[in-house]
Amino acid sequence: MPETRPFDPFHSERLIYRAVNDEPADIAFIHSIQRDAEAQSGSSYSLLKPESIKASTEFKSHIEKCLLGALICLPATRLAEKDKETLPIGIVCLKASPPSHAHHRSSDISIDIAKEYRGQGYGGEAIRWALWYGFQMAGLHRISIGTFSFNTGAMRLYERLGFVNEGRHRESMWFNGGWHDHVVYSMLEDEWLEDQRKAGKEV
Numbered sequence: 001m002p003e004t005r006p007f008d009p010f011h012s013e014r015l016i017y018r019a020v021n022d023e024p025a026d027i028a029f030i031h032s033i034q035r036d037a038e039a040q041s042g043s044s045y046s047l048l049k050p051e052s053i054k055a056s057t058e059f060k061s062h063i064e065k066c067l068l069g070a071l072i073c074l075p076a077t078r079l080a081e082k083d084k085e086t087l088p089i090g091i092v093c094l095k096a097s098p099p100s101h102a103h104h105r106s107s108d109i110s111i112d113i114a115k116e117y118r119g120q121g122y123g124g125e126a127i128r129w130a131l132w133y134g135f136q137m138a139g140l141h142r143i144s145i146g147t148f149s150f151n152t153g154a155m156r157l158y159e160r161l162g163f164v165n166e167g168r169h170r171e172s173m174w175f176n177g178g179w180h181d182h183v184v185y186s187m188l189e190d191e192w193l194e195d196q197r198k199a200g201k202e203v
């Protein structure tokens, strides 16, 4: 008889993905990410300001309204978090389209990893999972991701993950005394399927 595996979609190799809860600890985590200037300026056109709790609470509502809005978590070790199942280290979202745009089956990824966990492969792993979720679960056709031209590490990462560089909105961002381009990447469902096949993954 073929082996039946339990279907557990909310994890990847090392990470667990869970909803944001109405708990002070989750607001505090979102606030810790949002008040980090590197995270704010790396992913948003908004004028950099000291982040208030009110703004972070509003950002929490934005996460909840996304097509997919999840906290990226590590399984908690006994030493790290005694009473909790997971330790949040980042936020990943697939933005929702308005209902009149839903037939385009398109979305955009936003991602932030907490400073102390960057550069350990977690961002790449979470983006790969969001692509799987978007194409395989949410039936998307196109997933984009963008960054600013000073974020060269993020650009290298998106190219390594197989996103196609679509071009740039030239000098669309004024930041820290200079103009910067917004660089746009995307992946289409056929490209993702091809990558999965090449990697010998079941889809």
Ligand SMILES: CC(C)(COP(=O)(O)OP(=O)(O)OC[C@H]1O[C@@H](n2cnc3c(N)ncnc32)[C@H](O)[C@@H]1OP(=O)(O)O)[C@@H](O)C(=O)NCCC(=O)NCCS
Residues within 6 Å of the ligand: 038, 039, 040, 042, 043, 111, 112, 113, 114, 117, 118, 119, 120, 121, 122, 123, 124, 125, 146, 147, 148, 151, 152, 153, 154, 156, 157
């Ligand atoms: C960009 C980001 C999501 C990548 O996640 P990550 O877990 O650090 O990335 P990974 O470890 O999977 O991949 C490492 C790559 O990310 C790059 N990277 C981008 N920003 C980085 C940062 N602030 N710290 C460490 N690595 C970063 C690294 O340069 C590395 O590429 P390289 O090996 O070619 O140098 C994360 O660094 C982050 O949240 N940065 C701040 C906010 C931001 O820029 N968000 C994305 C905007 S589109």
